Amino acid sequence: MKFGGTSVGDASCIARAASILVNAAKECRCVAVVSAMSGVTNRLIEATNHAEAGNAVEATAILEALRKQHEVALTSLLPNEKGRESIRGKLEEVLAEGRRLCEGTALLRELTPRTLDAVSSLGERLSAPLVAAAVKEAGAASEAIDATELVVTDAFHGGAEPQMDLTREKSQARLFPLLEKGIVPVVTGFIGATVDGQLTTLGRGGSDFSATILGAALNADEVIIWTDVDGVLTADPRLVPEARTIPEISYREAAELAYFGAKVLHPKTLNPVVQAAIPVWIRNSFQPDRLGTKITPEGRSIGGGVKALTAIRDVTLISVGGPGIVGLPDVVGRTFSTTAAVRANVLLISQSSSQNDICFIVASTDAQRTVEALRKEFAKDLAHQDVEHITVDPNIAIVAVVGENMRGIPGIAGKTFSALGRDAVNLIAIAQGSSESNISFVIEEKAVKQALVTAHREFGLGTPHG
Ligand code: ASP
Ligand code: MG
Secondary structure (H helix, E strand, O other), X not given: OEEOOHHHXXXXXXXXXXXXXXXXXXXXXXXEEEOOOOOHHHHHHHHHXXXXXXOXXXXXXXXXXXXXXXXXXXXXXXXXHHHHHHHHHHHHXXXXXXXXXXXXXXXXXXXXHHHHHHHHOHHHHHHXXXXXXXXXXXXXXXXXXXXXXXXXXXXXXXXOOEOHHXXXXXXXXXXXXXXXXXXXXXXXXXEEEOOOOOEEEOOOOOHHHHHHHHHHHOOOOOEEEEEOOOOOEOOOOOXXXXXXXXXXXXXXXXXXXXXOXXXXXXXXXXXXXXXXXXXXXXXXXXXXXXXXXXXXXXXXXXXXXXXXXXXXEEEEEEXXXXXXXXXXXXXXXXXXXXXXXXOOOEEEEEEOOOOOEEEEEEXXXXXXXXXXXXXXXXXXXXXXXXXXXXXXXXXXXXEEEEOHHXXXXXXXXXXXXXXXXXXXXXXXXXXXXXXXXXXXXEEEHHHHHHHHHHXXXXXXXXXXXX
């Protein structure tokens, strides 16, 4: 069971999470994976920014504020001062490490990816002891565990990949004996370590990924991701009021949605569980009586094949082109080796057969380094005007229509685009993978709400299907 930041956001949330865990532990063997309390990772990253600018005072002030926040939670979770002491000792150790890291960074005015990972990881290392203490308080044995002891990764700081064989070995060796004794392990999400013990993180929002990595490593029957929404919805309810929870979707559909910015899941979450076909639930820790969404290998087909809509903002359209590229056979290859070299996540690609232009979309945070790398790669071609332009448009968004069973159903693209046309939404680029489980289009950012509302209505997604 994984509890996200809002599900451990304060003492009462932590107590609720603890009672979910204690109830589950009565029925089965259960491992908890926890995020940092909500907002904490952002604050830690802010602290590293101050430190990098040489401002150790501001950085340590943030750590001090975090100490208070966790102390408040600790005080209200554990009525007994004696019980608090040992937890407080652990929290102090973690915070002291944070202070040392920030002071070192401020001294050098240099923030390495390794240090950034070490500081960002502190939030989980503060929340896990609190949750474990709350579980004990609620009546089950529990132990906080640092995922550096369990999850073995490569050394790509800020987005490390797990090495499953080693992770399986370590996790089983460490956790099975605890489970046998009826102890609920509370593991820090988001964190791993390289083979030689260097701390890494799995990328922002990576605690979901931690949960499925451990689920797969331990051959779990299921993984439950407790969050603050009722599951996977047909669309973002803030934009589409008729949106509702989807009872069951397939791995593929969930992955498409996650990939395209439905914030419920980290995009890599399902990778570890696909092979073993372990179901993953998304449930609301604030409404534990609701079932949420079950993600399964096949999903369950409903109606006309379209399951959900999603929009991704904070993305940038980059285009490499000009008539000169028609004759350059290696432009596509070089473009995408360049994006790969800077580890930019390419969300959508579109090239017309006239080959005048290759356009693709990356997260806005990746845009600048991608464009710089492309300008370097194509410097000669730009000088000779074989490649005329590398342009950037940040004011766009992607909307995706997702559904595994859209495959082979003709007319879905037609229906989508004529409805959008009727509502005056202009399309900048379109892409449909040959898996046909997703039709994506690029529009101006300000048209997102209209596009979602239009398509949601067009496919009747607001009406429950049997
Ligand atoms: N605390 C980390 C973050 O905010 C990981 C997570 O919550 O999933 O990105
Ligand atoms: Mg999250």
